[in-house]
Amino acid sequence: MKKIFKLVVCLLMAMTMVACGGSSTDKQETVVKNFFDYLKAGDIEKLSTVCTKDNNDVEDLTSMLGDLEEYRDVETYGQTFVDEADKFISHVFSNYVTSYEINSVEEDGDNYLVIADVKMKDYENLDITADTTEIITKYQTDHLSELQEIYLSEGMDAMMQKVYSDLATELFDVMKKEIDGAEMIDTQLRFTLTPDGDNWLISTIEQKDK
The missing domain is CATH 3.10.450.540 (Nuclear Transport Factor 2; Chain: A,)
Incomplete structure (x- = not known):
């Protein structure tokens, strides 16, 4: 009985040591x-x-x-x-x-x-300039008269916010595709x-x- 008890104690100590040792780099x-x-x-x-x-x-x-x-x-x-x-x-x-x-x-x-x-x-090697430049250039061409009116009546800041608002989704969608394709x-x-x-x-x- 003493030998069995001694064996159980040794096993418990060994298991405790293993459990403690396993968390040393947590x-x-x-x-x-x-x-x-x-x-x-x-x-x-x-x-x-x-x-x-x-x-x-x-x-x-x-x-x-x-x-x-x-x-x-x-x-x-x-x-x-x-x-x-x-x-x-x-x-x-x-x-x-x-x-x-x-x-x-x-x-x-x-x-x-x-x-x-x-x-x-x-x-590091992504280049999305060409695609975004093309989008902006096309928008400016298609909306030139409208943008000129806003500029003359409300000023440069209002005109630029109109551009940014209109192009936001398209520009960021293009950039997301570039990110996904990296x-x-x-x-x-x-x-x-x-x-x-x-x-x-x-x-x-x-x-x-x-």
Whole structure:
């Protein structure tokens, strides 16, 4: 009976140790998962909460959102255009990373290295200028008299808001198609996480093409 009791105690201890050991990298993995969640939501403010202040690897994302944020000025573009811009911005970020899988989480001195296999869109090589320019040029030609009247009676701002309002849906639909047709990249992102009190922050993100 003593031997059986001793065996049960040993098994319980072993199971406890396994259970405890399995969660040792949960915090680091969660930080990276949050990074992808915030990225898909286009929430750069939250994205910055999981990165160190000196992390320069998210500058491209910040710059991209900054460029898109320009289209959210109601006074310049009007509410219709801004509403379509909001939908487009959401589309851009929600489709940027199509899937990811945490490959490994390894201790690296005082830091941790989290490696994720990622499928993402190549936005850097997109060129939508030609299509949008053609749409705008055709609109100006077809509505020249109407636009001149608005300009003379209400001024430049009113005329431009008319243009933006009329073209909003068509322009953003064209840009969405370009986004959807962007080349897919199989890549690997290597996140270095540094301790920040009881938490962990991403200090660098290195991309390695497969």
